[in-house]
Amino acid sequence: MATEKGDFLKGKANLIKVAEHAGVSAMTVSRVINQPSKVADATRQRVEAALDALGYVPNLAANTLRRKRSGVIVAMVPTIDNSVFSDTIQGISDALETAGYQLLLGCTSYSLEKEEKLTRAFLGRRPDGVILTGSLHTDVTRNLLSNAGIPVVEMWDIAEGHIDMAVGFDNFQAGYDIATYMLGRGYKNIGYVAGTEDHEAHENRAAKRSAGIYAAFEDACLPPPVRKNVDDPLNIECCGAKAADLVASHKEIDALICANEIIGVGAIKALQLGGLVVPDDVSVAGIGDASIAGLIHPGLTTIRILGNRIGQRSAEVILECLKDGSAAKHQEDIGFHLVVRGSTK
Amino acid sequence: MATEKGDFLKGKANLIKVAEHAGVSAMTVSRVINQPSKVADATRQRVEAALDALGYVPNLAANTLRRKRSGVIVAMVPTIDNSVFSDTIQGISDALETAGYQLLLGCTSYSLEKEEKLTRAFLGRRPDGVILTGSLHTDVTRNLLSNAGIPVVEMWDIAEGHIDMAVGFDNFQAGYDIATYMLGRGYKNIGYVAGTEDHEAHENRAAKRSAGIYAAFEDACLPPPVRKNVDDPLNIECCGAKAADLVASHKEIDALICANEIIGVGAIKALQLGGLVVPDDVSVAGIGDASIAGLIHPGLTTIRILGNRIGQRSAEVILECLKDGSAAKHQEDIGFHLVVRGSTK
């Protein structure tokens, strides 16, 4: 099958071919597609027949180039195989689809350098908006996005000094609230299991949660909880083992606060394996509410973060900007819920 | 800040501006970016300085238009908030990123019509390849993709009559294997819990699993298992309730096969709530191995499908086609593993 001259979607037509087929100008075909009301009925029907006959598929690269808008929104998350962020992506995807926008997705793997690289590459696509995760980025990333002249939403973390807009929750408050709840339940010796906190994006949010937890202890006039760090806060077995270590080495511990739900679930499993009863011997609480938190037995008492809603609102905020051209710096706190299950008493 | 003339990434430069700044032609700048070895060292350094000074970000819309390739790969999945497909997307994303391609992601919500709509919209972006889920599509979708002149991979399901290439596993075999395993363990009265199967994409794969299960019973000269349908095979509580119903109404049942891991986990939870002991009173097996399957107690005996690997290989197959220009119809069976946990004895 010879590759005919024409759009490079092989064998397919461009506006000009359709126009010839229908006996009109290319502009009229363009109008049939974009502003059908401006074309006479008879002409429109003829053009529609031609579009159909030739199987025309518009070339959005040319469209983007000419119109100076792409209909693409970029989203960058640390990882997708984590149910937390996949919920968020689903929320974004649904909101964008409704509005006819397309989603260009990138994974930063919790690396700011990778985020910078992706940002550079994605901006070349001239997206109409960018959604990224967290509030910690390289200077170059911030610069690129600030100068791009498009709406930018940083999601998941509400903080000072955002690039443009933000949708998320207060990580400090989440830590503060779960710690306050646990202290209120009367536990006397609370341990804390968290990831090691360096300056990478993910850990930044984790550090704020930790700060909130410590603040709650301080406000209660108590010394900070005994802490154990885990290297890989997303690996259940590894996290659980560390939690069990902590309890083994500090027999007085009657409750654990875990910096995320992975650690929390891992801790429950590991403690049970070690012959302890949750919550009778040791209670466990976490932050984050992936489905596993509710499915294990006992269920994990935790802070439910509304990942899907964060994604949905992030996308909507971008879309509102694009519609209104509004320059109002939007910052939205989605909040969170305390979910009490059987892992605490 | 006045919007200067230039690329529509506001205030930013295009090749021509960079060229002026460096005192060369636009073509030389293009070469510095795409084929640096063809430019004299001194010139290159001057151009690189100009690129840096003006913060040039290439316009990939123009690039795509001219080069007839976009560097974009489209992927369509039924849903992302399910850990099964998020693993797959992660695999795709990682493979593409390594090769410098970008991922345009769409959600079909298990609707063939939505898939068709998305296909049409995405092809306008002139992707270099398309990955979609399952082997059931509307005729229009199949036509659009066949005529697009780009590599197409249907993933998750190996079947006859693929559009182009396929990467996945044999759903019939998965059903056959889990049923054979259960029959081999000596269970006498096995119940089967599955979603209602209509002609939607997802249910097509489910139907093949069912067929495999029935075939195993037939090969063992046994009547088909008692079956209970669930309306929403992705809702844990709903699935669990139906499974418990089945067991309650058929006291003789000593084991359940569940069409997916959601149903399996839901069944275990619901049976336990009803006072039954798994696996002593009733054993449970599923198909699919999301993390919850291993975290609940007892763990779910199931078929592990390598979602991440399916995604990774799907992307790699596309990339190989793009490199070689190979037209070999590739079909790849990723296989699956039987994972035996505590929910069966």
Added chain:
DNA sequence: TCCTGTAGTGTTAAGCTTAACATCAAACGG
């Protein structure tokens, strides 16, 4: 009848990049 407005359609050029070809100077071989 003439003017004005408007609906419908066409023409031109621009948006940014790169393939293909053209040019020029220096290096090279004899």
Added chain:
DNA sequence: CCGTTTGATGTTAAGCTTAACACTACAGGA
């Protein structure tokens, strides 16, 4: 020293679409 190759750079046009403007024909008002 000349013809030729090679390396470095420039020029032109094309890729497809649409904004902006131009044009035509006809309707309606004075």
